[in-house]
Amino acid sequence: MINYHPSQRQLEQFVEGTCSPAWSLVISAHVDMCKYCQEEVKAITAQLSSEHLVAQSSEPLDDTLLNMMGDIMELDATNIDVIENVDELKRENFLELDGRRFELPRALSRFIDKTDSWSRLVGKLWQAPVDLGEAGKGHFIYMEKGGGVPEHTHRGNELTLVINGEFEDGHRCYDSGDFILMNQSNTHTPISTSEEGCLVFSFVEEPLHFTSGLARLLNPFSHLFFK
Secondary structure, three states: OOOOOOOHHHHHHHHHOOOOHHHHHHHHHHHHHOHHHHHHHHHHHHHHHHHHHHHHOOOOOOHHHHHHHHHHHHHHHHHHHHHHHHHHHHOOOEEEEOOEEEEOOHHHHOOHHHEOOOEEOOOOEEEEEEEOHHHOEEEEEEEOOOOEOOOEEEOOOEEEEEEEEOEEOOOOEEOOOOEEEEOOOOOEOOEOOOOOOEEEEEEEOOOEEEOOHHHHHHHHHHHHHHO
């Protein structure tokens, strides 16, 4: 069950196209997985479209004309979905690791060909960097059961989308589809305790800063792993 979503303002910025490419990608992938946010995005899109049309008109729009516009917008969206679904049939949307196949949301499946090979990090942690072009670099991260990232905080924003499985971080439990935003005010220790482990997609604006035990020795090198 999805419990954590982008804020209303973040969804509005996503629809307006005013958020950064990395934010747009992670929010788009969450929306692919979340029926609640799909409806929110439709509602925001319809509202912004109506406001734009009203602002461009010198005459008030009656209910009949507004209903006609709504029908046209719905038809256009349907046609776009059909085209995108045809493209999806041609696109591989599974990520593989050690014989396992993980289905990716549509927004992330576009980057499978730009994903490097998996490498094993400390403990039961795997990572595959993703070239996002102008947006920078993201990471697919897989935590085996009992695997996780040492306690850390952030110098910038960290965006995480849970793709498959679940994990906890000492504060909350996260499940498939959850959208997670962390920043310098957060310190946490992500770890997966489920049998199937957990696959996430993560984007960090600045390298992580480890805060506990021997992991602090990794700080001079954290940019090599998580940035």
